[in-house]
Amino acid sequence: MNGYHAIKLTAEMVAFVTLTVAFLVIYSLKDTILAYVDKKTFRRASLGALIFWAGYLENVLNDVYSTEFTKIFDDVLVAIGMATIMVASFQVRRQIRAVKPKMIMNGHSSIVPGAYVTYVTSPSKLLSLLGGRQILAVTRYPKPYAALGVPYIWISNVPSKNAVRPTDLPLLTHKLVSSVDENTFVILDGLEYLILNNGFDSVMKFLTSLKDYVSLKNAGIIVVVEPKTLTDKQLNLLLREFSMLPS
Structure with missing residues (x-):
């Protein structure tokens, strides 16, 4: 092996080791990443990274022993891996894309920014209390909000x-x-469904964290509650953190 090939092989091995360490570090952040994307997307991105890694490994091995097949095979692996990662990246972008609030009614609301609970279930009634505010709904049933032009999750x-x-x-x-x-005011209309899927304690932690974030931005959140779906203890815990919405 001449000096040129030795330098080339050394450089590719260093790059391969660096790439391997980078992938291991990213994978160690799996739990954090899964907070922002679903498992299917993460698995797809991981598969793409693994295929890309295999292609790069094959590229290094080609400098030690190469054939006509391996010269082509490493490029094929790298191309498939990059394509898979690209598809996953578009899915990630779609999943974390923000939904922009929108002002629905003109006017001036007397409701100051803060965290509230309401028993009012009518979207139009809630909007009438929030004139001049930008609105974003989080809901299990989006059609009534969509009909009123409210952006929703x-x-x-x-x-x-x-x-x-x-x-x-x-x-x-x-x-x-x-x-x-x-x-901005967030209307959270789907509390019972969240509790059904996560349990009350997890949802309460979610709500209190969200309340703190919203407070830092001087915004507001209104949690729509059907009292009969909560125990007295759960309702009292909720009212300890959230005020009743003025009518």
Whole structure:
């Protein structure tokens, strides 16, 4: 092996080791990444990374012993791996894309920014209290909000635009935090469904964290509650953190 090939092989081995370490570090952050993307997308991206890694390994081995087949095979693996990663990256972008709030009614609301609970279930009634505010709904039933022109995040297990699985509370938090700013009110209309899928304690932690984020941005959140679906203890815990919405 002449000096040129030795340098080339050394450089490719260093690059391969660096690539391997980078992939291992990213994979060690699996739990954090899964807070923002679903498992299917993560598995697809991981498969693409593995295929790309195998292609790079084959490229290194080609400098030690190469054939006509291996010269082509490494490029094929790298191309397939990159294509798989690209598809996964588009899915990631779609999943973490923020939904922008929108002002639905003109006017001036007397409801100051903060965290509220309401027993009012009518979207139009809630909007009448929030004139001049930008609105974003998180809901199990998006049609009434869509009919009123309210941007929404749909709590659903069905893959769809603006949909978030009910168990993906970190992703839901990320979407909301990325969307709200001053003068925004989030209407959370799907509490019972979230509790059904996560349990009350997990949902309560989600709500209190969201309340803190919203407070930092001087925004507001209104949680729509059907009292009969909660125990007295659960309702009292909720009212300890959230005020009743003034009518």
